[in-house]
Structures are given as C-alpha cells and as structure tokens.
Amino acid sequence: xxxxxxxxxxxxxxxxxxxxxxxxxxxxxxxxxxxxxxxxxxxxxxxxxxxxxxxxxxxxxxxxxxxxxxxxxxxxxxxxxxxxxxxxxxxxxxxxxxxxxxxxxxxxxxxxxxxxxxxxxxxxxxxxxxxxxxxxxxxxxxxxxxxxxxxxxxxxxxxxxxxxxxxxxxxxxxxxxxxxxxxxxxxxxxxxxxxxxxxxxxxxxxxxxxxxxxxxxxxxxxxxxxxxxxxxxxxxxxxxxxxxxxxxxxxxxxxxxxxxxxxxxxxxxxxxxxxxxxxxxxxxxxxxxxxxxxxxxxxxxxxxxxxxxxxxxxxxxxxxxxxxxxxxxxxxxxxxxxxxxxxxxxxxxxxxxxxxxxxxxxxxxxxxxxxxxxxxxxxxxxxxxxxxxxxxxxxxxxxxxxxxxxxxxxxxxxxxxxxxxxxxxxxxxxxxxxxxxxxxxxxxxxxxxxxxxxx
Numbered sequence: 169x170x171x172x173x174x175x176x177x178x179x180x181x182x183x184x185x186x187x188x189x190x191x192x193x194x195x196x197x198x199x200x201x202x203x204x205x206x207x208x209x210x211x212x213x214x215x216x217x218x219x220x221x222x223x224x225x226x227x228x229x230x231x232x233x234x235x236x237x238x239x240x241x242x243x244x245x246x247x248x249x250x251x252x253x254x255x256x257x258x259x260x261x262x263x264x265x266x267x268x269x270x271x272x273x274x275x276x277x278x279x280x281x282x283x284x285x286x287x288x289x290x291x292x293x294x295x296x297x298x299x300x301x302x303x304x305x306x307x308x309x310x311x312x313x314x315x316x317x318x319x320x321x322x323x324x325x326x327x328x329x330x331x332x333x334x335x336x337x338x339x340x341x342x343x344x345x346x347x348x349x350x351x352x353x354x355x356x357x358x359x360x361x362x363x364x365x366x367x368x369x370x371x372x373x374x375x376x377x378x379x380x381x382x383x384x385x386x387x388x389x390x391x392x393x394x395x396x397x398x399x400x401x402x403x404x405x406x407x408x409x410x411x412x413x414x415x416x417x418x419x420x421x422x423x424x425x426x427x428x429x430x431x432x433x434x435x436x437x438x439x440x441x442x443x444x445x446x447x448x449x450x451x452x453x454x455x456x457x458x459x460x461x462x463x464x465x466x467x468x469x470x471x472x473x474x475x476x477x478x479x480x481x482x483x484x485x486x487x488x489x490x491x492x493x494x495x496x497x498x499x500x501x502x503x504x505x506x507x508x509x510x511x512x513x514x515x516x517x518x519x520x521x522x523x524x525x526x527x528x529x530x531x532x533x534x535x536x537x538x539x540x541x542x543x544x545x546x547x548x549x550x551x552x553x554x555x556x557x558x559x560x561x562x563x564x565x566x567x568x569x570x571x572x573x574x575x576x577x578x579x580x581x582x583x584x585x586x587x588x589x590x591x592x593x594x595x596x597x598x599x600x601x602x603x604x605x606x607x608x609x610x611x612x613x614x615x616x617x618x619x620x621x622x623x
Contacts, residue, residue: 189310192339194330199232201327207273208241209327211280214255216328220247221283221309223324229332230320233342234374243280244312244324252280283312310335317356317363318370318382319348347371349382357385361392362404368424369408372416387425398512405430405511409469412458415451430510443476446561453557467520468550470513472557477503478525492529500525520550527551528558531568534575534590539583543576552576 194200201209208224215222222245228238245252249267253259258272259280269280285307309324313335316322320342324333332339341348347370349356349363357363364386371378393401408417421427450472457464481499486492500522507513513521528551530542542548556569575586 189313190334190337190339192332192334197233197332197339199229199325199330199332201330203232204228204325204327205238205241205276207271207276207278208243210273211243211256211271211278212327215243215245215247215252215280218247218251218255220245220251222247223309223326223333225324226316226321229323229325230338230342230374232325233323233339236374241276241278243278244283244309245280246283246309247280248282248306249280252282282306283309284315285311309333314350316350317360317366319350320370320374320376322350345374345376346379347374347376347382348379353382354385354389357389357392361389361396362400364390364393364424364426365401365404365408365421368420368426369404369411369417372420373411373413383424390424390426390428393426393430398508398510401430402511402513406466409451409454409466410458410464412455414455414458414469415448418451446475446557446563447472449557449560465520465550467517468524468554470517471521471524471554474503474507474521475525475554496526496529520547523547524550524554528555531555531572534571534587535592536587539572539575539587543572548576 204224208228212222212224222243224241225244226242228241231238247255249261249269252269252271253261256269256271259269261267261269266281266284271278271280283306285305313322313324319336319338321338322334322336323338325331326333336350347367349367367378367382367386370376408414408421411417418427421430450469454464454469478496478499481502482496485495485498490498504513504518504521524547527542527545527547530538531551533539533542545551552569552572555564555572558564559566559569571586571590575583578586
C-alpha cells in the first residue's frame, strides 16, 4: 500500500506521447468483410449502431493477413463489459484478472474485451516478480494497442469500412515475417511470463522469426514460468500442442530452454531413439489431424509424451519385485503426480491418459475370453491407436496391433480361429514362495500328543 502511494507521489504520470495510427485501406491489405465469421460481423455492427467503437482484433486479423483461416474471433470495443452484456441476450461476463464478455451467436462464441489502459506502475496490481494480477483499467484504443504483446497482434479491423488500424507497424512485421514485442521485452515478460510461450508458439505456427530483442531474454527469464498458475500453463500448452505445428513448437521450446519448467523429460525423450521416434510420430499425427479439422484428444497426446517416463518407472518397480499390473498403476500415479506440479492436467484428461496406459498390457492377452472383453472397452480404439504407435516406433512387433485390428473387424468364427493361432502370453515371472517347513521334532511331538489323547 505504502509502495503504491510513493509511486503516485514521486512518479507523476507524464503526458503520453500520442501516436497516430496507420489507416490501411482494403486495397492494400485485401481482407474483405465477407471473410470474417457472420457472428464477428454481427457483434461489431450491433456495438457500432449503439455508438461504440468496435473492431475485430488480434489473431484473426493477423491470420487473415497471412492467409490462415482464423479459428476464433476477438472483438475490442469502447463499451464496458456491463454495456456489452446488456446489449446481447446470450452473453456473460467472465474473468477476474481480465473482465471480458463471451457473446454466443449460433455455434460461435465471440470474445469481447473493452479497450484497456497501458500497464504501468500506477495502475497495475502486480506481485513481487512484476506479474500483473489484475488489469481492469479501461482506456483508449491507442492505449489498448500499446498494452498488447506483439505488433502482429495489435491490429484492429473495422468490418464496416474494411480498414485496418495499425499503431505499431504490425502489418509491415507480418509481411517481413518478424515477431516483435511492443515495449521493453523484459518488462513485458515480467508482466506476463506466458508471453514467452506465446512467442514460441506464434513463431513456429506462423513461420515468423522472433526479433532478437524479444528472443534474447527468454532463456534467462524462463524461471518466471514457475510463478504462473499451473492451470494457466496447461491451457497455454494445449494451444501449443494443438496449433497444427506441435512438433516445431516443442523443438523451439527446447531450443529456448523453456521446456525445463514444463516438460523437462523432453531432453530424455528426444535423446532416446525409441522415445524420439514415438513422440515424433504422435506429434506429426496430431498436426495432420488439426490441419484437417479432425478431432484431437489431449489425453492421447499427453499419454504419448509421458509414456516413456511411465515405462521407466514400471520397469524399476517390477525389477524390485513388484507384480506387473500393480506396478504399472503405481508408475502411472507417480508420473502424473510429478507432472501435476508443473501442469494442472485436469482430472478428466488424467483419467483418459490412465485408461490408455492401463490397456497396453491387456493387448498381450490373446487367449480365452480376454480379447472379446477387451474390444468392448470404451477406450479400445484409443488404446489400439496407442499400441500401433508403439509398434511404428519399433517398441513392439507390428504383428500385435495387426492381430487386434483383424480381430476387431472379424466375424465370430474368424475370431475363434485368430485366438487359436495367437501365441500364448508370456507369463510374468513370479517369485516362488518358500513354504516354512516344520521341524521334525515338533511334528513327532504333536503326533505323539495327538495319539496319546486318542488313546
């Protein structure tokens, strides 16, 4: 409290230097209003008709300039969250750190945020590391542009005039394939360390080169990620892994040294031939599905990233005399608990991961009724996909997933024949318990006493 008061007394706010934005007409940027989603156009029009400024902002504008179809749309406006909420019946205010409004229009959700003032010592509520905790000070469009992270994300598109408002030469940076930070990179990373992850993701996804001034501090400041809530890191990791360029993102994440606070096992995985091959195949498959707009599973992908850690722990426990199945479940819990300290993997996703892992030993059992019971499992297909990935990486023979594929699609008689032809499961070695032998004298004595009593 005293510190903030001293800042107000001694750090009088200077008059901000105004920067006139570049107004780029459609003839130069070539983005037509018809390329936007109907919901985004509708939200902007409704706000403008009520006298508010409203623009499609950020990633959607950037992606349209590059030629990527946007996945979602954000709108920035001069209206307050309460004014936006009152204007749209199907809307709700969310967020504590940033108050925003989700406007539902058909199947789409448009995220609407109010122009915010620049973050500085007088209006930002920060922790001891400089991370901004709350930021609901509203301001002008110019201030809103200044507080955004990268120049390519500070672009405002007006669907009515088809004009781009550009305060920080973001359009030029898009064309020059440069990812440049607005303001001092070190200060901006302290405000929000997740920006370092975002820089890696955007550079990999969009084929941009991180500006040296923004790239150099990353390796030294990566430790600040430890101060970010695990749930927020998990959300950012999902964006990275499902960007359609996950392999490139993880490679760059490792190059910048940021993986150490999130997935330190990447060093181990990517230096082992089997592990590297396995994870590479999984990431390539995920990227392909994202680009084809096919469904993807966070549980499946995290199961692949953590599998070799589970294998190592499982082998340690069985080597120490543990039974195979209980040892596997102990290894699963151990790895997920260790990862929970870095990424808050949700309970549902953790359940999916464990289901996939738990099915793997059951694929070795191809006798009796076991195969029939296994193919009825809800997670059979995900487990089989994982099994096939292991075979493609050379961890197990391809004959195993091929057999299960034939069995799953065969008729009853053919299934019985496949079971008859299947090799018997190798029984896990178990320690034989030594029976305690009773002393001969004791046996004789007991027998004699019994005989005496009988007599």
